[in-house]
Amino acid sequence: MANKAVFLDRDGVVNVDHAYVYKIEDFEFIDGVFEACQLFQAAGYKIVIVTNQSGIGRGYYSEQDFHLLTKWMVAQFSAHDIEVSKVYFCPHHPTKGVAGYQQDCDCRKPKPGMLLRGVEELALDASECIMFGDKGSDMLAAKAAGFKKKILVKSGQSLSEQELLLADEVWDSLDCAREKFSENN
Numbered sequence: 001m002a003n004k005a006v007f008l009d010r011d012g013v014v015n016v017d018h019a020y021v022y023k024i025e026d027f028e029f030i031d032g033v034f035e036a037c038q039l040f041q042a043a044g045y046k047i048v049i050v051t052n053q054s055g056i057g058r059g060y061y062s063e064q065d066f067h068l069l070t071k072w073m074v075a076q077f078s079a080h081d082i083e084v085s086k087v088y089f090c091p092h093h094p095t096k097g098v099a100g101y102q103q104d105c106d107c108r109k110p111k112p113g114m115l116l117r118g119v120e121e122l123a124l125d126a127s128e129c130i131m132f133g134d135k136g137s138d139m140l141a142a143k144a145a146g147f148k149k150k151i152l153v154k155s156g157q158s159l160s161e162q163e164l165l166l167a168d169e170v171w172d173s174l175d176c177a178r179e180k181f182s183e184n185n
């Protein structure tokens, strides 16, 4: 069986996007996330999270804050029998970053750097991987990484016509997985 993964954007896909979420008390899981990930796992997919976190680069919160929240988030997945294989984050911003964080990096989506790193570190077959995101930039990153499928969910940002055209499928949220995801994926 191919070594494959479902890549999830975080804000707007896993949790409600309250903008620059970095505290546990502000982290609200979107309905159906755990059930969806259980289905993906049962179909042989690893789970990877790839998230732009320019709030770090902008100085709104620290990498330490991000790591504390991530540790808690991964524990919530574990409590639902879901293993999150990797969490990748981009702390940079091309124009709004402070100090060393201001850079035109390869990891901030729509660049595919985080996705490619996941493919390499987990020895995945990119052509069997699926990306879920709530923005066009998530879709562009998946396209550049050569993923099999890119799915937009409407549980985050409002989407333009142009962004909708970048997706292979559009779901209301991960809560649709039971109905829309089959083992053929």
Ligand SMILES: [Mg+2]
Residues within 6 Å of the ligand: 009, 010, 011, 012, 013, 017, 133, 134, 135, 156
């Ligand atoms: Mg998002």
Ligand SMILES: [Zn+2]
Residues within 6 Å of the ligand: 089, 090, 091, 092, 105, 106, 107, 108
């Ligand atoms: Zn970056």
